[in-house]
Amino acid sequence: MNPWRHPGLWITLALTLGLGLWPVVLQKAALRETIFTILLSVALASSLNIILGYAGYISFGHVVFFGLGGYVGLYLMNTLGLSLWVALLAGGLAAALLAFLLGKAILRLRGAYFALATIGVNEAMRAFINNFAPFGGATGISLNFKVYQAYGGAANALWLVYTILLVTTLAMILISHIVKNSKFGLGLMAIREDEDAAEVMGVITPNAKTWAYVLSAVLPGMLGVLFYFKNGNIEPGDAFRLSSSIELLVMIMLGGAGTVLGPVIGAAGYQALRGFLLTNALFKNIQLSVAGILLLLIILFIPVGAVGWLRRRFPALRRLLP
């Protein structure tokens, strides 16, 4: 089947575009902030889904790429005075490079050992940056307000950041779909199902895993630049917060790992739930516990996630649910 004729892809893209254009049409900054959070989660969860959902390697410390990208980006913009565009590229490249090196080192580990190693990497990176003077050590980097001038002031810069995020998110959904319907993706899914059998059938597993890891790291690196540019400052504690990684995991599991649509639905659903919990007096302080319990319930009862469940239950929906 021709993957471009997959109606589910176009529906997903159209819905995401519609969601993204909503605040633009209404010109509402508050709404834009809400959608920003959702789109960011959609893009990050879709990225993580490549290594987690397609190749079956659970990266618990994926936020390390987001944080590293943010640091590299802010450093280049603040200290070297480079443009946001260069910073975005550099953030993506830095994350890709880290993933490539890590891939060679820790992707040999299987299952829980890999997951644990990714946590170790995240903690090591936090400790390193905490003591790395060019990146401001424990205090981090605060963006000089003048940097925003080049983008028509802070208010305009926020719209620019939002537009870039929307384009990136759409691109990521497309990439996720292309990978899933490619020979490369077939190799990854073979690895997920049985790595030894995949190797015997000729999948060059070390390479496939490394490139999947790199691919799932590039966008988080770029989005880190974007997010911390918008945020104005970055600190080690925030940049490498393990709970952010776990939230991404919850989103993917909620929507359905290994599907194109799953991380999109899961991220949107999770952020909607989180918004509700944060504004609710009872749950405000325990929203992370709720996320943890949610993850547990999904793994116990619907390990394939919402999209996976629907696909199994109603095979006729397969074309609509990529």
Place this chain on the structure above:
Amino acid sequence: MNVLQVSGVCKRFGGLHALSNVTFDMPEGQILGLIGPNGAGKTTLFNVIDGVYPPEQGQVFFRGQDVTGAKPYRLARLGLARTHQIVRPLNDLSVRENVMVGACFGRQGLGLHEAAKTADEVLAFVRLEARAAQLAGSLNVAQKKRLEMARALAARPYLLLLDEVLAGLNPSEITAMVEIIRAIRAQGVSVIIIEHVMHAVMNVSDRLIVLDYGQQIAEGTPQEVSANPRVIEAYLGDPKLAERLLAST
């Protein structure tokens, strides 16, 4: 030309000598039967040939090339394919996708489109075409054995290693599978077959190698091997072995 040469291969697991000094040449286009009691080292020999375990000593040549210690994916791309004694379906992928993996990453390294065509051909050949769209995990054992076979064949290998593809099948399934194996050889593919279903392996093999406790205790045509006293001893000293085996061919 020899499609495979195994020379002086030794493989130990801790103190256990799973393979001791195994040596044989395999000319192209033959079916070589590999027999021996459980635990004799037959599967281990497959694992050494296809690179799952590097041997401690000895060498393996595939189509004249030294592949000792090469990774399984390298051998797959050179034209070696195998089935697993304990089936290893990619459960969450469809039967067709399973076979496409073989076609995409095997000797020919086909693109997805071509691989899908090859997969459908091969599935028809092993009579599994009706299951193509089903998830591999939902097949029964006999069907999973055919899937193993289809995946290996889709790679269009020069040499095919079959590890007990008849075990657990009923007599009519065995007959069907034996026909498939003959048809594979007719296509010019060399085959090594590990089998406990004696009448089948005697029937289908050009030559046999007998392993016992990792040692190569006999080698020759089915007639020669089944009359060999060491073979009879290895098989629980059944003096009527030769008679029984040849009777059923």
